[in-house]
Amino acid sequence: MGLAEVDKLAEDLSLIVSKRYVCTHLFERIKSSIDTFPYEAEREGLPYAIVMPKSKHEISEILKYANRTKIPVFIRGSGTSFTGASRYRFPGIVISTHRMNQIEIYEEDGFFECEPGCICESVAREIEARGYFLPFAPGSRLIASMGGLIANNTSAHVVDASVGKPSDYVLGLEVVLPNGEIIETGTKGLRRPAGTDLTKLFVGGDGLFGVVTKIRMRLAPAFEKAFGVAIYSDLKSLAKGVQRLYRERRPLPLFMEFMEEETAAIGYKIKGLQIPRGSIVLFVSIGNSKREASERANQILSSLIAEHPIDAQEIKDIELWEKLWSSREVIGSYLMQESGNQWSSAEVVSNLKRLEECMEDARFFNRGLPVLSQLKLYLFGHIGGLTMHPGVVIPKEWDNEKKKKAIDEKFQREAELNLKYHTCGGEWGQFAKRTPFFIQRYGEESYEIVKKMKSTFDPNNILNPGILEGPFQPYNSTGGIK
Numbered sequence: 001m002g003l004a005e006v007d008k009l010a011e012d013l014s015l016i017v018s019k020r021y022v023c024t025h026l027f028e029r030i031k032s033s034i035d036t037f038p039y040e041a042e043r044e045g046l047p048y049a050i051v052m053p054k055s056k057h058e059i060s061e062i063l064k065y066a067n068r069t070k071i072p073v074f075i076r077g078s079g080t081s082f083t084g085a086s087r088y089r090f091p092g093i094v095i096s097t098h099r100m101n102q103i104e105i106y107e108e109d110g111f112f113e114c115e116p117g118c119i120c121e122s123v124a125r126e127i128e129a130r131g132y133f134l135p136f137a138p139g140s141r142l143i144a145s146m147g148g149l150i151a152n153n154t155s156a157h158v159v160d161a162s163v164g165k166p167s168d169y170v171l172g173l174e175v176v177l178p179n180g181e182i183i184e185t186g187t188k189g190l191r192r193p194a195g196t197d198l199t200k201l202f203v204g205g206d207g208l209f210g211v212v213t214k215i216r217m218r219l220a221p222a223f224e225k226a227f228g229v230a231i232y233s234d235l236k237s238l239a240k241g242v243q244r245l246y247r248e249r250r251p252l253p254l255f256m257e258f259m260e261e262e263t264a265a266i267g268y269k270i271k272g273l274q275i276p277r278g279s280i281v282l283f284v285s286i287g288n289s290k291r292e293a294s295e296r297a298n299q300i301l302s303s304l305i306a307e308h309p310i311d312a313q314e315i316k317d318i319e320l321w322e323k324l325w326s327s328r329e330v331i332g333s334y335l336m337q338e339s340g341n342q343w344s345s346a347e348v349v350s351n352l353k354r355l356e357e358c359m360e361d362a363r364f365f366n367r368g369l370p371v372l373s374q375l376k377l378y379l380f381g382h383i384g385g386l387t388m389h390p391g392v393v394i395p396k397e398w399d400n401e402k403k404k405k406a407i408d409e410k411f412q413r414e415a416e417l418n419l420k421y422h423t424c425g426g427e428w429g430q431f432a433k434r435t436p437f438f439i440q441r442y443g444e445e446s447y448e449i450v451k452k453m454k455s456t457f458d459p460n461n462i463l464n465p466g467i468l469e470g471p472f473q474p475y476n477s478t479g480g481i482k
């Protein structure tokens, strides 16, 4: 598209949202097309324009316009996706949801409704202040949008088997379909629909089937909490302790994180804690009263203790707990800030039976990989959910091609391991860089079904093209999409 055509596009879009909310500055175009990957934006993927609508009607009009003109549209929350879903490979219109940031709490009805541009942390604060709990706890909670979280149905730190997935709390949605039609799904009651419920397609829908413009979630009462820590001299015993929790039918914790010894040492040092002599497990148990939460913490501890940790105890000193917990939270950002380089991790998920073996594989995640094996590996994760995040810090002085190779190797090894354990990621979405994994894991037939679903909703492939196709869809130099 030439300059004159971009001007015309901006003019057309200004008739839908006001001129003030249409941007074609180069800086904004670059900023709105990059994500967490360490390599630079590519010219072919730079959007023509960024629009910042305020309502579903404006989004609907933009999508109708895009269908008429066959210009791709990309929905953007905060652009923090880890799978490449927010790294566009085609030029088009980026719809930023950040102005759609209203939240309404309906305590009498037992739910809240929010717009997709609301930031996770603000929603959590608003509902926590009234005694409720938000079932999202990603490391990106200060920045990730509710629309992005819903599109991924991410469990993040939350142990699925303890309180369920976010989708279990979503009562209904308002969605603008790729053709511009606006639909409502679900219910305003607290009983979620039996049978076919389109809500399920959009929550965890990878942004393929429509733009979520309103999210209705059940107000779940907050829990009382108790905290615990265990230190193991080896990862095998740590894994066995976690397996015991499930096998001994313990009340599962809300969160259970782990850090391998060397990684833990970094976090502990930053927080001024005495360096541990082993790998760490940190957990949050829940109950209806402090006493119940503490009793449950002790039940969890009894399983962990059976595998002979160096130390295991309930933590009652809240200040100490906050230091311990944040020692896990700060690692990625500390490593990046220290070197100015870019953090990158994978999502390796074990099945219960082979957790020990999977942890060993995660510990040597980069072994034998031409580019990634040049880097030091750090290991931590949401071990209560049997998830490990082996990660590396990618040097900023590496050239773009080498950085890309590193990311490709990461997804390739992640796929190998999740295939080996017959699992899948539970946090970051199924497609984009993960499309090859989806096909290997579930077969061509399953992939064809999703493609057909996509074309039923979006016959012109207008919305978020490239995510479903993943690395298989080449850039079409005419500027359009195949």
Ligand SMILES: Cc1cc2nc3c(=O)[nH]c(=O)nc-3n(C[C@H](O)[C@H](O)[C@H](O)COP(=O)(O)OP(=O)(O)OC[C@H]3O[C@@H](n4cnc5c(N)ncnc54)[C@H](O)[C@@H]3O)c2cc1C
Binding pocket: 036, 074, 075, 076, 077, 078, 079, 080, 081, 082, 085, 086, 097, 116, 137, 138, 139, 140, 143, 144, 145, 146, 147, 148, 149, 150, 151, 152, 154, 155, 156, 157, 206, 207, 208, 210, 211, 212, 213, 427, 428, 464, 467
């Ligand atoms: C420091 C850091 C820590 C992180 N920690 C975690 C973690 O612990 N767990 C975890 O799961 N992830 C984590 N992430 C990844 C990321 O924050 C999540 O994947 C988050 O869900 C993405 O939200 P976003 O607003 O940035 O979405 P974006 O990146 O903007 O979008 C992600 C996808 O959702 C789609 N989408 C966005 N809004 C809508 C909408 N309204 N309707 C339909 N589709 C939409 C987009 O088109 C895209 O496909 C982390 C990222 C960072 C940078």
